[in-house]
Amino acid sequence: MIAIEGLRIEDASGAAVLADLTLSVAEGERVGVVGESGAGKTTLGLALVGAVRPGLRVVRGQVRVAGQDVLRASPADIRRLRRRVLAYLPQDPPSALTPTLRVERQITELSADRSDAAVARTLTEVGLPGDRPFRRRYPHQLSGGQQQRLALARLMAGDPRGLILDEPTTGLDGPMRRLVLDQLEHLAAHRGLALVFITHDLDAAARMTDRLVVLRGGVVVEHGPTDQVLRAPSAPYTRELLAAAPDLRVELDRRTTKPVGRVALEVSGLTASRGGRVVLDDVSLRLHEGESLALLGTSGCGKTTLARCVTGVLRPDSGRVSLFGEALEPGLRCRPVDQRRRVQLIPQDSTGSLNPRRPVGGAIARVARIARRMTPDQARAEAHRLLGLVGLPEELATRLPRELSGGQRQRVAIARALAAGADVLLCDEITSSLDVRVAASVLALLDRLRRELDLAVLVITHDLAVIARNADRVVVLSEGKVVEEGSVAEVLGRPEHPTTRTLVDAGAQRA
Amino acid sequence: MTALKFLARRVAATAATLFAVAVVLFAASEVLPGDAATASLDPDATLEDVARERAALGLDRPWPVRFAEWAFAALRLDLGTSAVSRQPVVEIVAEPLGATALLVGVTAAVTVPLAMAVGLISGLRRGGRADRALSAFSVVAVSIPQFVTAGLLVLVFADLVPVLPAISLPPLGGTPLDRPEVLVLPVAALTLFGASWAGRIVRAAVIDADGMPHVEAARLAGLPERVVVFRHLLPAALPPCAHTFAWLLSGLFGGTAVVEIVFNYPGLSQTLVAAVRKHDTAVLEGVGLLLAAIILVSFVLADLLVMAVDPRLRAAAR
Numbered sequence A: 001m002i003a004i005e006g007l008r009i010e011d012a013s014g015a016a017v018l019a020d021l022t023l024s025v026a027e028g029e030r031v032g033v034v035g036e037s038g039a040g041k042t043t044l045g046l047a048l049v050g051a052v053r054p055g056l057r058v059v060r061g062q063v064r065v066a067g068q069d070v071l072r073a074s075p076a077d078i079r080r081l082r083r084r085v086l087a088y089l090p091q092d093p094p095s096a097l098t099p100t101l102r103v104e105r106q107i108t109e110l111s112a113d114r115s116d117a118a119v120a121r122t123l124t125e126v127g128l129p130g131d132r133p134f135r136r137r138y139p140h141q142l143s144g145g146q147q148q149r150l151a152l153a154r155l156m157a158g159d160p161r162g163l164i165l166d167e168p169t170t171g172l173d174g175p176m177r178r179l180v181l182d183q184l185e186h187l188a189a190h191r192g193l194a195l196v197f198i199t200h201d202l203d204a205a206a207r208m209t210d211r212l213v214v215l216r217g218g219v220v221v222e223h224g225p226t227d228q229v230l231r232a233p234s235a236p237y238t239r240e241l242l243a244a245a246p247d248l249r250v251e252l253d254r255r256t257t258k259p260v261g262r263v264a265l266e267v268s269g270l271t272a273s274r275g276g277r278v279v280l281d282d283v284s285l286r287l288h289e290g291e292s293l294a295l296l297g298t299s300g301c302g303k304t305t306l307a308r309c310v311t312g313v314l315r316p317d318s319g320r321v322s323l324f325g326e327a328l329e330p331g332l333r334c335r336p337v338d339q340r341r342r343v344q345l346i347p348q349d350s351t352g353s354l355n356p357r358r359p360v361g362g363a364i365a366r367v368a369r370i371a372r373r374m375t376p377d378q379a380r381a382e383a384h385r386l387l388g389l390v391g392l393p394e395e396l397a398t399r400l401p402r403e404l405s406g407g408q409r410q411r412v413a414i415a416r417a418l419a420a421g422a423d424v425l426l427c428d429e430i431t432s433s434l435d436v437r438v439a440a441s442v443l444a445l446l447d448r449l450r451r452e453l454d455l456a457v458l459v460i461t462h463d464l465a466v467i468a469r470n471a472d473r474v475v476v477l478s479e480g481k482v483v484e485e486g487s488v489a490e491v492l493g494r495p496e497h498p499t500t501r502t503l504v505d506a507g508a509q510r511a
Numbered sequence B: 001m002t003a004l005k006f007l008a009r010r011v012a013a014t015a016a017t018l019f020a021v022a023v024v025l026f027a028a029s030e031v032l033p034g035d036a037a038t039a040s041l042d043p044d045a046t047l048e049d050v051a052r053e054r055a056a057l058g059l060d061r062p063w064p065v066r067f068a069e070w071a072f073a074a075l076r077l078d079l080g081t082s083a084v085s086r087q088p089v090v091e092i093v094a095e096p097l098g099a100t101a102l103l104v105g106v107t108a109a110v111t112v113p114l115a116m117a118v119g120l121i122s123g124l125r126r127g128g129r130a131d132r133a134l135s136a137f138s139v140v141a142v143s144i145p146q147f148v149t150a151g152l153l154v155l156v157f158a159d160l161v162p163v164l165p166a167i168s169l170p171p172l173g174g175t176p177l178d179r180p181e182v183l184v185l186p187v188a189a190l191t192l193f194g195a196s197w198a199g200r201i202v203r204a205a206v207i208d209a210d211g212m213p214h215v216e217a218a219r220l221a222g223l224p225e226r227v228v229v230f231r232h233l234l235p236a237a238l239p240p241c242a243h244t245f246a247w248l249l250s251g252l253f254g255g256t257a258v259v260e261i262v263f264n265y266p267g268l269s270q271t272l273v274a275a276v277r278k279h280d281t282a283v284l285e286g287v288g289l290l291l292a293a294i295i296l297v298s299f300v301l302a303d304l305l306v307m308a309v310d311p312r313l314r315a316a317a318r
Helices: A041-048 A075-085 A103-108 A116-125 A144-156 A174-191 A202-208 A226-231 A236-244 A303-311 A337-342 A360-372 A376-389 A394-398 A406-419 A436-453 A464-470 A488-493 A498-508 B002-031 B036-040 B047-057 B063-075 B089-124 B129-143 B146-160 B181-210 B213-220 B225-255 B257-262 B268-277 B281-309 B311-316
Strands: A002-010 A016-025 A030-034 A057-065 A086-089 A162-166 A194-199 A211-216 A219-225 A263-274 A277-288 A292-296 A318-323 A343-346 A424-428 A456-461 A473-478 A481-487
Touching: A002 A041, A016 A041, A016 A219, A030 A041, A030 A202, A041 A057, A041 A086, A041 A162, A041 A194, A075 A086, A086 A144, A103 A116, A103 A144, A116 A144, A144 A174, A162 A174, A174 A202, A174 A498, A194 A202, A202 A226, A211 A226, A211 A236, A219 A226, A219 A236, A236 A436, A263 A303, A263 A456, A277 A292, A277 A303, A277 A318, A277 A456, A277 A481, A292 A464, A303 A318, A303 A343, A303 A424, A303 A456, A337 A343, A337 A360, A343 A406, A360 A376, A360 A394, A360 A406, A376 A394, A376 A406, A406 A436, A436 A464, A456 A464, A464 A488, A464 A498, A473 A488, A473 A498, A481 A488, A481 A498, A488 A498, B002 B063, B002 B281, B036 B047, B063 B281, B089 B129, B089 B181, B089 B225, B089 B257, B089 B268, B089 B281, B129 B181, B146 B181, B146 B257, B181 B225, B181 B257, B213 B225, B225 B257, B225 B281, B257 B268, B268 B281, B281 B311
Parallel strands: A030 A194, A030 A211, A086 A162, A162 A194, A292 A456, A292 A473, A343 A424, A424 A456
Antiparallel strands: A002 A016, A002 A057, A211 A219, A263 A277, A263 A318, A473 A481
């Protein structure tokens, strides 16, 4: 069905994004493409439907889908191909839904048969209600899971024979990830779809694919039946990838820090609401010096709101936050610089928190100057020292954020938090947009810094692997309430609350 | 439900703004030297004459009383009486305001579609030949002062190729609509500037919307480009455009003066200039209030338009 021959795509500087790639996919076959970001996975996926991102250029080779040369086909043929033959599901499917169109319109604009019955059939096939009130809704009125399904149903409306999935599980919490994979598996089996499954999630690839292609720097480094590649990898790179993949059972045996130091951060009776809805309901927790406490919960349980209250960005309705026994002012504006600098947030994606026009070394030095009143020279020296501490070469100091990789940017964010002289680090899903290998190294760095500097770390995540590797104690949050608390071994080994159990079950499925 | 609530709040806020504008207008004419009494009398009138006149006009009462009287009358669309011509302000203003509104209306009707088209063409083909040509042209059109643009138009279309009148006077006792050709050159002068300026902003909005994931997804789903642009891209580009056009409208109402004077068009600017010269504060206050009301309403309409397009705002507006 798909045949790629010697495809070479280069960027503006002439570097190869895909280097003479050859690959074929038969009707109904399910092929996984794994590799880190920058490996050319998305470029490959887009090339299959005849799309090339601006700045990239096809140098040679061809892509044939159902007998058609898609890189040279007419726009009308390409459109037909994308609707009827090979559909493309982009990263973060909910964002692909046009917010101004009702559910019904999202389906009918892509389907040949626009009758009510056909729309209902398309919706029910992915487990969505096909009734009229539902079809009249707008995307923002659906839950996250429904949005995922709707994005899928939209593509199925054209009745394609194959589907390209670009990182369908990235950023999803355990239960949601499971729902999406179940749905995809059902759909592929039911319709006999050919799948091209682009991912860096090896467990998902193991479950969904028959054949696996390992891509690195635009080159296929390994290729074979999924079982064989995962059980007996031949390329060293594949072995590295597999070693970095999280395994809950092994990680549970690692040593943990006992909560013995002074209490660094104490949250008591915190209640916060947004738009009249209570998001945090009487939450209390304690974080000790040198300890790593994980805050676990599904998306939307109030984890990020808690972080916002602790940093002072959001003023809670009631309750208090104290640092080494000293109460912190509830609002950021009232907080003196000294209180601000000691609690630092490392965001999910630091691209947004780094000034795109300021070299990263300057960004770090600036914090040292303002928060710790260093002279410009001292601050510059401190920035270089911190870059070294987080494992980045000094030369990177003059680079702009966009010239760094995602993992490097997260290291810069950590260095910047340290530049402020932080006692408490709040890490909000800091690895969720990183590849397994990079994520593992960032987490290892965080662990080392915590031990060396006796930092208190609050890890906010929905990813059990992060917790298993990184945390000493776990607090489980569900609908704004603390529902379970204990050591990592207790909570992950013998989950008590239904929410925890769902999360742990979904996580265990990956192992 | 929520949409109605939002509308109510928006109208209340507009009313409050209008009240503030009324206070400022009234205060300004209080502070300025001279009032209706001095304006209506001969320059050689004695102080006693002035005092008598002030008492007759009620100007000797404290200002809060006079403000309340003026403001409440304005609610009934009674803007007072001009002390100079002894005519109701509404009567003095009605005809020129109509003429200006006609000029602004026709200009907007030409400018809005033109700016949308220019913005779409250059935004979707950014960097292309059409985009570069349009961009260069609009920068030039925005930077040339309007009296120069107007003068050039007269030179070309009234002098060199005399197809249109150089002076936009309507026939005696009629409105500009009785001789529609008088509108062409003033509208062209205003549109050149307006469409160039608004087109730049539409272009930026289109480029922003073009990069949104749902627009890329719509293209990758195999929808025709026409559908992608009109159904998926435009709704996302609309909010900044709607407010741009509200700005444009308010700019036109305040900014037609140069063009009206160049073309001798019987619009508000002539009335205003005369009123300033004669210290006719009642007319100035009345016109100020009317323009403020028109501008505020156009912003409310822009908000409503945006809400009508985006269902998320209807839900979020509380």
